[in-house]
Amino acid sequence: MKGLKIKKLSKAMNGLKIVEQVTANFLPGRITALIGPNGAGKTTLFHLITSELKVDKGEIVYGDETITNLPPYLVARKGVGRLFQDIRVFGNMTAFENVATACYGPCFETPWFPFFNLKRMKSINNDIRERAFHWLNFVDLAEKKDHPAASLSYGQQKLLAIARLLAGGFSLLLLDEPTAGLNPVMIKNVLRLLEKIITEDRSKTVILVEHNMGVVNEVADWVYFMNEGRIAFFGRTDHVLGDKEVREIYLGL
Amino acid sequence: MNYVLHLLIMIGIYLILSYGLNLVVGFGGLLSLCHAVFYGIGAYTGTLLMIKAGLPFLPAIFLGMVITGLFALIVGLPALRFRGDSFVLVTLGFQMIVFTILYNWIDLTRGPYGIPGIPRPVIAGVEVTELYQYFILVSLFLVVIVAILFVVCRSPFGLALKALRDDEMAAEGLGKSPVHLFLYAFVISGMVASLAGGLYATYVTYIDPTSFTLDESIFLLAILLVGGTGNMIGPLVGTVFMILLPEALRFLGLPDTVAPNVRQMIYGLTLITLMFLRPQGIAGEFKLR
Amino acid sequence: MILLSQLLLNALVNAAIFSLLAVGFGLIYRSMRFFYIAYGAVYVIASYAVVAAMQISGFPLYLSIGAGVFLGVLAGVLMDRTVYLPLERSGATPGVLLIASLGLYILAVNAVALIFGNEVKILSRGIEPSFSLGPLVITRMQVIQFLVGWILVTGFWLIIRKNTLMKGIWAMGETPNLVTALGLPCGLMRLLVFALSSVFAGVASLVTALDVGIDPHVGMHALLIGAVAVIVGGVDVYWGWIGGASLLALLQGMAVWQFSSRWNDLITFGILIITLLFRPQGLFSPRKRREER
Numbered sequence: 001m002k003g004l005k006i007k008k009l010s011k012a013m014n015g016l017k018i019v020e021q022v023t024a025n026f027l028p029g030r031i032t033a034l035i036g037p038n039g040a041g042k043t044t045l046f047h048l049i050t051s052e053l054k055v056d057k058g059e060i061v062y063g064d065e066t067i068t069n070l071p072p073y074l075v076a077r078k079g080v081g082r083l084f085q086d087i088r089v090f091g092n093m094t095a096f097e098n099v100a101t102a103c104y105g106p107c108f109e110t111p112w113f114p115f116f117n118l119k120r121m122k123s124i125n126n127d128i129r130e131r132a133f134h135w136l137n138f139v140d141l142a143e144k145k146d147h148p149a150a151s152l153s154y155g156q157q158k159l160l161a162i163a164r165l166l167a168g169g170f171s172l173l174l175l176d177e178p179t180a181g182l183n184p185v186m187i188k189n190v191l192r193l194l195e196k197i198i199t200e201d202r203s204k205t206v207i208l209v210e211h212n213m214g215v216v217n218e219v220a221d222w223v224y225f226m227n228e229g230r231i232a233f234f235g236r237t238d239h240v241l242g243d244k245e246v247r248e249i250y251l252g253l
Numbered sequence: 254m255n256y257v258l259h260l261l262i263m264i265g266i267y268l269i270l271s272y273g274l275n276l277v278v279g280f281g282g283l284l285s286l287c288h289a290v291f292y293g294i295g296a297y298t299g300t301l302l303m304i305k306a307g308l309p310f311l312p313a314i315f316l317g318m319v320i321t322g323l324f325a326l327i328v329g330l331p332a333l334r335f336r337g338d339s340f341v342l343v344t345l346g347f348q349m350i351v352f353t354i355l356y357n358w359i360d361l362t363r364g365p366y367g368i369p370g371i372p373r374p375v376i377a378g379v380e381v382t383e384l385y386q387y388f389i390l391v392s393l394f395l396v397v398i399v400a401i402l403f404v405v406c407r408s409p410f411g412l413a414l415k416a417l418r419d420d421e422m423a424a425e426g427l428g429k430s431p432v433h434l435f436l437y438a439f440v441i442s443g444m445v446a447s448l449a450g451g452l453y454a455t456y457v458t459y460i461d462p463t464s465f466t467l468d469e470s471i472f473l474l475a476i477l478l479v480g481g482t483g484n485m486i487g488p489l490v491g492t493v494f495m496i497l498l499p500e501a502l503r504f505l506g507l508p509d510t511v512a513p514n515v516r517q518m519i520y521g522l523t524l525i526t527l528m529f530l531r532p533q534g535i536a537g538e539f540k541l542r
Numbered sequence: 543m544i545l546l547s548q549l550l551l552n553a554l555v556n557a558a559i560f561s562l563l564a565v566g567f568g569l570i571y572r573s574m575r576f577f578y579i580a581y582g583a584v585y586v587i588a589s590y591a592v593v594a595a596m597q598i599s600g601f602p603l604y605l606s607i608g609a610g611v612f613l614g615v616l617a618g619v620l621m622d623r624t625v626y627l628p629l630e631r632s633g634a635t636p637g638v639l640l641i642a643s644l645g646l647y648i649l650a651v652n653a654v655a656l657i658f659g660n661e662v663k664i665l666s667r668g669i670e671p672s673f674s675l676g677p678l679v680i681t682r683m684q685v686i687q688f689l690v691g692w693i694l695v696t697g698f699w700l701i702i703r704k705n706t707l708m709k710g711i712w713a714m715g716e717t718p719n720l721v722t723a724l725g726l727p728c729g730l731m732r733l734l735v736f737a738l739s740s741v742f743a744g745v746a747s748l749v750t751a752l753d754v755g756i757d758p759h760v761g762m763h764a765l766l767i768g769a770v771a772v773i774v775g776g777v778d779v780y781w782g783w784i785g786g787a788s789l790l791a792l793l794q795g796m797a798v799w800q801f802s803s804r805w806n807d808l809i810t811f812g813i814l815i816i817t818l819l820f821r822p823q824g825l826f827s828p829r830k831r832r833e834e835r
Contacts, residue, residue, distance in 0.1 A: 076427055084423060090416050092540075104412070347811070349766075349808075514656040520645075520648055524642065
């Protein structure tokens with residue numbers, strides 16, 4: 001069971017303090033929502049966790065390992081997976097390939113691998129195919145397997161990205177607005193998926209950046225409220241969403 | 254008949270070159286402008302190992318490939334820190350630098366005078382001198398290379414490379430290492446080009462640096478851009494089109510004085526037209542970024 | 543010492559020409575943010591227009607020079623209108639623009655070669671008068687190159703600082719949306735950028751061609767000098783381009799002194815690669831590059 005600990009994390013860009021002294025704790029088996037107004041530093045916090053941006057000060061610890069400023073691919077190999085706000089499917093690859101590539105670990109991905117494992121290749125490929133189809137079915141995209149990802153609709157691309165993320169076997173999932181731009185039916189589907197993920201595997205940690213308070217209310221167990229780069233409040237979902245100040249700053253109620 | 258065989262041999266050599274480059278351009282999505290460098294280094298190391306060290310053909314070619322691979326590693330390490338325009342520029346820079354060295358290091362390469370009298374390949378005691386023998390030799394190498402590249406491209410490695418090409422940030426988020434994967438592709442592509450260089454040198458039995466200029470690198474890139482990248486058909490279409498075009502012009506009776514310019518103009522026009530109509534090339538599956 | 547001084551003097555003259563090339567390239571690279579390979583074609587076309595005007599139509603020199611620059615500008619603007627602008631409107635990626643630009647360059651240069659032949663054309667015959675500066679010698683053509691180059695480059699800098707439209711062009715590369723937001727004439731500015739860039743390419747081409755002649759394939763070399771100067775100096779600083787150009791000229795001069803001019807490309811591209819690796823924002827740019835992504 002690995003949790004994510006963020007200690008006094010700070011980041012400034014072009015002289016602006018985007019993330020300032022953020023300390024937070026994300027526990028496994030729980031869906032934690034990160035909410036706050038636009039520009040509060042939520043996505044930047046994700047960028048910092050995955051090392052897309054360099055951390056200025058502070059520490060990020062996942063499990064018992066420090067992952068601060070590791071190259072992004074190494075952070076991913078520690079088990080940190082991310083759903084991007086702008087989806088980022090591999091547009092020229094088929095839906096199947098999108099998911100399949102996530103199934104392979106780095107030791108398979110050397111050019112000489114197939115030549116030294118001639119006999120094993122067939123069973124490896126079958127295994128991967130099975131796993132890829134499992135995740136495609138999981139998000140109901142099996143019939144689109146041979147379509148280039150770029151030709152799928154926005155909602156389908158989002159589902160594909162989720163399938164790809166799940167196929168990667170990550171233990172920490174950073175989901176940046178998984179329901180934005182989806183219609184209510186799709187939102188329902190994604191929520192159902194989220195709950196499925198967390199109930200199927202209690203060792204997973206899920207962090208969610210979300211603007212749709214209905215969604216937060218429905219799935220999140222715990223909420224961090226960010227404002228101007230700092231954690232302003234945190235606590236159980238009903239507590240934070242019920243807080244008067246939060247409602248004033250953020251929800252405008 | 255000899256003319257057809259000659260064309261087939263040249264197509265074979267260029268197919269090896271373009272399939273190798275396809276790994277970087279088509280699967281990696283990186284526009285490299287120094288492929289002719291690896292082609293040239295392959296030709297020169299192969300030749301020098303045969304002439305100066307007295308090695309037989311096959312060991313010379315393979316040692317040449319290893320040396321070129323090391324060189325590709327040296328070029329790739331700094332170059333692959335860049336993307337987009339900067340990558341194009343750095344590879345172009347290496348192209349210019351290596352050409353300058355080939356041209357001016359007279360003691361080793363004989364510079365502009367070139368190296369004449371390169372021995373014909375001897376394989377299993379048979380000297381390959383006839384055109385048809387040469388055609389068989391090139392075809393054999395081509396089949397082996399294409400088969401290897403086919404497996405490589407279809408492997409998890411090829412898939413990861415395509416993922417990096419389509420969206421580097423997302424692929425990195427899945428644990429794909431751009432540093433390692435691009436470097437593998439770059440080195441393999443350099444080694445394959447080196448083999449083509451060795452074949453070319455022993456086929457024409459004379460090399461000088463003018464065969465390995467920036468223009469040649471542009472030509473090799475153009476083959477892929479015209480034919481299309483990211484699969485195994487594109488390079489074939491591109492190579493056949495680009496090699497046979499000048500021959501077609503010759504049949505049209507263009508005088509030799511203007512033919513090269515007309516040919517180049519058609520190449521240029523083709524590139525522009527394709528960028529408007531089909532940026533992924535005739536048979537390609539991936540659009541340039 | 544005399545040899546060194548003479549080489550430094552030559553480098554100063556070359557720096558003027560390189561600066562012209564750098565400003566022409568940098569204008570487009572900075573404001574449009576794409577790699578303008580066809581710049582080399584403009585360079586070639588301008589000089590060949592002079593060849594056509596002078597040697598075929600028999601125009602006097604000064605009229606021919608005007609025709610050369612004018613045709614260069616026309617070529618630059620036409621290439622933008624027929625290829626770049628439509629491609630950009632259809633949402634082409636930088637890679638596509640780069641290749642289209644390469645195609646344009648190949649097409650144009652070989653069209654010129656088809657008409658005029660591939661060999662070097664000499665524009666001025668006879669021996670150039672030269673002046674002595676103590677033990678140093680400078681030809682009349684070098685004086686012209688020096689003056690034309692440095693006056694144009696300095697003058698243009700003054701214009702950029704004063705003129706609103708030019709300031710807009712400078713701002714364009716940084717925040718493309720700003721231009722439309724400020725209500726500046728976008729189309730006109732684009733036209734201006736291509737025209738001005740062509741003027742610089744044309745003038746650089748002519749002062750060189752009048753000295754040593756021109757052949758159709760030097761365009762690539764001119765483009766690369768301009769591009770390397772801009773990138774080495776720093777894309778975001780005008781005087782960085784000039785600094786980059788001067789540094790190239792100086793180092794090439796030193797290379798001539800120590801080895802031989804045959805190694806020039808090694809110097810040029812060695813500097814390029816080293817700069818990109820260790821100071822990607824350019825040698826004369828104070829600011830660090832904004833963080834990517």
